[in-house]
Amino acid sequence: MSKLTGSKKATQFTESVIREMTRLNDLHGGVNLSQGFPDFPAPAAIKDAACGAISADVNQYAVTWGARPLREAVAREFTRRYGLPIVADEQVTVCCGSTEAMMSTMLAIIDPGDEVVVFEPFYENYGPDAILSGATPRYVTLHEPRWTFDPDELAAAFNEKTKAIIINTPNNPTGKVFTRAELEAIATLCRKWDAIAISDEIYEHIIYDGLQHIPIATIDGMAERTVTINGLSKTYSVTGWRVGWTISPPSLTGAIRKVHDFLTVGAAAPLQEAGAVALGLPDEYYAKLARDYQRRRDVLLDILERHHFTCYKPDGAYYIMTDIRSFGFRDDVEFARYLVKDVGVASVPGSSFYKTSTEGRTKVRFCFCKRDETLTEADRRLEKLVEVQSR
């Protein structure tokens, strides 16, 4: 057999469907409601800080685990918001986006044969993350329509091989915000089975209707067994900067930092300086961010419902999962391809968020991190879908 092939690991997963949809969108000149990135400007103060840092020649490597001002800002803000003391030197590691933070964490803690519990539907990266780190995923269903889990099903997914559980709250793609009771149920199992919670909280500030974000690290006994993952991308509308971080118990920080060091050496130094400025923005910035996104959510919900999608109203994050059964297509992929090619609106096929279940084949995900003009243009184009339906 030829050796001129990819590794077994690399052949076990496909390219990202989310990023593929963006490329298809660009090919067909569509309105891109697939990949979740804002099409409006980032705050001027942080762009100025980035330009200032480059001009001031902050252009060489930062310390591999992150520039001190950013690490200290991450620790300070977490403590200020949630009351949990964080020591920047022992607990914060800056990575190239939360994507690398997640991958470095998984590679740092997983041994072959270890199991990792993943809620399904899940953000598509967690699948390849598990394969690349050698973890065996155990999927637990988030049941529609409120995306709740059955405590017995969750308990059944834990055993002596369970090394970690991945949590994502507010959740991509469902918009679910985990309640305190749910996090406590997860925490009980983590403590019982000596498992680690890897908590992706990238949508921390994008949360609606007065709900509060609860980091699982703040639940009793969890600070010592939680790796919290976050980044600048969504909170400050800078997804292309690739600056994220982990907050880990000191017992895990060394392993995460070593893996991170040899994967990427470090995140962009001037952007880390700007990140420290970003984290210092006043509370009103975050309140306005949530208000603006709640309004956009309501705008897109209205658009999609008028065009006959059945919507799952999100409590957080900036996506809307929809049911497409009424359109009569064979599956989500056929529908999403039709939607981008013939209607000119890009979405993400639901199946890319599912592994064990066929539920995704009846769904597509739209994002609403977009200007009003963009959402209005999507509305206009979706008229065509209604015409097709009534033919």
Ligand code: GLN
């Ligand atoms: N998190 C975003 C999404 O789900 C972007 C994904 C990506 O391409 N990194 O669409």
